[in-house]
Amino acid sequence: MATLLANxxxxxxxxxxHQLGPTESIIVDQTRIDQFANATGDHQWIHVDPLKAAEGPxxxxxxxxxxxxxLANLFLPELIRTENFSMGVNYGADNIRFPATVPVDSKVFASGEVLSVDEAKGGVRMIVRVSVFVEGSERPACVVDTISLMYP
Known part of the structure; x- marks a missing residue:
């Protein structure tokens, strides 16, 4: 599937x-996990302690x-490219689920589907279901309905 282009x-x-993607893969390594832990203050051992996590579930x-x-926000521009827009705003998200884990050093990618588009607040509201997958896994690691406002 190709990236869609909106002018x-x-x-x-x-x-x-429309079905979107798949995107290119990225690696979720321990450095990325540690940086996220530092940014959010979530230093739970299953994320940041490789020795203890090796003995964990x-x-x-x-x-x-x-x-x-x-990562949905990272992948979304790969799924739908926009040109000649003044701006796009992340408005929110619905139906967030985490059906599978992302083990350290996994390659992840996304696919998507445009669920709806309607006029809103001087622009257009678009809902895209983004599914983030670990390569080799059939179950997504995350599914989210992203809500974006796009302005001419």
């Missing part, structure tokens, strides 16, 4: 129902669920 917010109306450290969620 204006009005183009987004044509994308409803996952056999290794795992990415924070909210780190995995934040």
């Amino acid at each position: 204006s917010p009005k183009d987004l109306f044509d994308f409803v129902g 996952f056999g290794t450290t795992i990415a924070h669920g909210y780190l995995t969620l934040s």
